[in-house]
Amino acid sequence: MDGYSQYRFDPTRLRTPCYVVDVGLLRGNLQILADVKAQTGCKILLALKCFAMHRLFPLLAETLDGVCASSPHEARLGFEEFGKEVHTFGAAYSQADMEDICRTSDHILFNSCAQLERFVPMIMAHAAGSGKKIELGIRINPEHSEGAVAMYDPCAPGSRLGIRREQLQEELLAQVRGLHWHNLCEQDADCLERTVRAVEERFGDLIPRMRYVNFGGGHHITRPGYDLARLVRVINSFKERWGVQVYLEPGEAVALNCGYLVSTVLDLTKADMAIAIMDSSVPAHMPDVLEMPYRPHIIDSGGEGEKKYSYRIGGLSCLAGDVAGSYSFDRPLAVGDRLVFSDMAIYTMVKNNTFNGVGLPSIYLYEPEEDRYECVRSFGYEDFKNRLS
Ligand SMILES: Cc1ncc(COP(=O)(O)O)c(C=O)c1O
Structure with a gap:
């Protein structure tokens, strides 16, 4: 399992938006780094x-x-x-x-x-x-x-x-x-x-x-x-x-590839193409997508038109460019569906912000050996207010 294409937890059991760090995948990376240390x-x-x-x-x-x-x-x-x-x-x-x-x-x-x-x-x-x-x-x-x-x-x-x-x-x-x-x-x-x-x-x-x-x-x-x-x-x-x-x-x-951002589809609308709006925000929760820029991968999705149902997926904020990209799926999206973005442990929690008052994602750990989730941190109104005066 490379972390790009799969996840091992049940995303419907998580309150979204949230980051999930898979401790098993992290141990895998640490083993590679330990080998480099041992050899050099x-x-x-x-x-x-x-x-x-x-x-x-x-x-x-x-x-x-x-x-x-x-x-x-x-x-x-x-x-x-x-x-x-x-x-x-x-x-x-x-x-x-x-x-x-x-x-x-x-x-x-x-x-x-x-x-x-x-x-x-x-x-x-x-x-x-x-x-x-x-x-x-x-x-x-x-x-x-x-x-x-x-x-x-x-x-x-x-x-x-x-x-x-x-x-x-x-x-x-x-x-x-x-x-x-x-x-x-x-x-x-x-x-x-x-x-x-x-x-x-x-x-x-x-x-x-x-x-x-x-x-x-x-x-x-x-x-x-x-x-x-x-x-x-x-x-x-x-x-x-x-x-x-x-x-x-x-x-x-x-x-690398040890974490996810899980969000939920809140609304499906139609502009000049089908649109899905999720309960997270690209500039607030995955700012590198706009800064670098790059198109984050959503697990089980394809590029626009590759699978039968295509959507432009955007976030909660008022920024017109609060858009992750265009994606396609084997079946139509429905309100309540989870979208799991891969490789979201790095340069996310350290960089996120509360632009538009958008709430910060909770942070979960997932321990695959025990199929156990732990919500390590969740954030609320006070976190937003305390950075303002
Ligand atoms: C001085 C310095 N060291 C280490 C790093 C970590 O780089 P990376 O996360 O790409 O391994 C950076 C990233 O900008 C850096 O500026």
């Missing part, structure tokens, strides 16, 4: 920006080595709930951010030499005062794109992410022990292999000074067909050449 000795961090379901941190922490955080809040969540390494990177930090991050992070990564220079004394003073070991790293820009869409390509022209080689002030690197980059998005190990070559060409002379090198995220390791053997080769040969600890920090690969 690399460390793997969970990118919280993608999936931050802290209820599952104890399970994830059995395999993963910690988290990578993008903000003081994510760092605090990782520190308090994950209990392993916390690596924090921010495009820029304020003084208040840094005070927080010093408390919660054991690896702090900088996006510019100016910020590194500004905050080193504060971090050193904090470490000396608290006895906490804090390791410093820099994010570099390898200036090597692998064809990700510009929105998701930190090496695109004009990118503010990562220090370019010509901007690097080597005299500031005395305390720096980590080199980090991130340039991939849902990509395979051949893209990583070419990126590693580009990094070695531009930054190879710095690597011997480092304790670790972090290859970032965007490795689609748990996607069926991903070239695992090549990933293992790339990591092992890098380690042989440079003798450093390698880290990966995937988000998607951890919970």
Whole structure:
């Protein structure tokens, strides 16, 4: 079962809209990541920006080595709930951010030499005062794109992410022990292999000074067909050449194809084509569909006209573009039918919003071995009101 085409729970038993995370599928992904670790000795961090379901941190922490955080809040969540390494990177930090991050992070990564220079004394003073070991790293820009869409390509022209080689002030690197980059998005190990070559060409002379090198995220390791053997080769040969600890920090690969968004058909109308309106909202509950953009898969559906009954499926909000796409089904949809969108654990709960006052989906865990559902969280009016003033 690949999670694209199937689900194992009974969607009619769930109150919708809801996200459902299948713990059995998550264990499957973790096993693949554990194999990569065993074959390479690399460390793997969970990118919280993608999936931050802290209820599952104890399970994830059995395999993963910690988290990578993008903000003081994510760092605090990782520190308090994950209990392993916390690596924090921010495009820029304020003084208040840094005070927080010093408390919660054991690896702090900088996006510019100016910020590194500004905050080193504060971090050193904090470490000396608290006895906490804090390791410093820099994010570099390898200036090597692998064809990700510009929105998701930190090496695109004009990118503010990562220090370019010509901007690097080597005299500031005395305390720096980590080199980090991130340039991939849902990509395979051949893209990583070419990126590693580009990094070695531009930054190879710095690597011997480092304790670790972090290859970032965007490795689609748990996607069926991903070239695992090549990933293992790339990591092992890098380690042989440079003798450093390698880290990966995937988000998607951890919970890829492990979750669903279940919604219910509320109304069927007709415009210039048949329309179904569901009890969730695309911009509010699966914002990447509009941002990326992509057409999410609904299980048991086909493309428009592929099966006998076609519908344009849209959401609750007033946004004209609150539309998942056009789909077809073997039988006509009816009010009350469940629509199960696949691959909805990642970049959904961490990004959703209450635009139009639309309610947030509940969050369920599904334990397939016991055919057990648990509603971990549900949201109501207070959650909407509390973000407003
Ligand atoms: C710095 C960094 N690390 C890790 C990730 C996780 O990427 P993914 O979820 O594609 O693996 C991202 C995603 O944007 C990122 O910007």
